[in-house]
Amino acid sequence: MDNAASDGVVRLRAREILREMARTLWYLRAILAGLLLLFILLTIGMYRYGGPVETANRTPSTMAETVYFCAITALTIGFGDVVPTSIFGRIDAVLLGLIGVVFTGLIVAAAVRGVHEAARRAGAEA
Numbered sequence: 001m002d003n004a005a006s007d008g009v010v011r012l013r014a015r016e017i018l019r020e021m022a023r024t025l026w027y028l029r030a031i032l033a034g035l036l037l038l039f040i041l042l043t044i045g046m047y048r049y050g051g052p053v054e055t056a057n058r059t060p061s062t063m064a065e066t067v068y069f070c071a072i073t074a075l076t077i078g079f080g081d082v083v084p085t086s087i088f089g090r091i092d093a094v095l096l097g098l099i100g101v102v103f104t105g106l107i108v109a110a111a112v113r114g115v116h117e118a119a120r121r122a123g124a125e126a
Contacts, residue, residue: 050089
């Protein structure tokens with residue numbers, strides 16, 4: 001164990017990484033809340049004006065299916081079982097995808113910062 005410390009290897013603790021990640025997400029809370037609000041507004045817009053339909057039987061989607069479609073689109077999975085049929089719906093779907101990419105990027109950035117800060121603090125203590 002002493003050999004590892006003399007080689008400059010620093011052990012990181014998951015608790016410290018998660019604490020730093022949570023601190024970063026707390027600083028970003030206004031941006032994340034704004035993205036969530038925008039997601040909700042775009043989901044409501046999709047339901048009202050996007051004309052989402054199920055591809056299996058071409059029937060109008062329920063609110064639950066629309067929320068499912070919007071979540072799958074924001075996560076950039078896109079199964080294709082529910083699709084928008086209006087121009088507004090297609091633009092809305094693109095915006096939902098962009099929101100999902102930004103949201104995911106912020107979460108990943110917070111995780112990377114958490115690892116970086118935990119490593120910096122652990123290195124300072126060693």
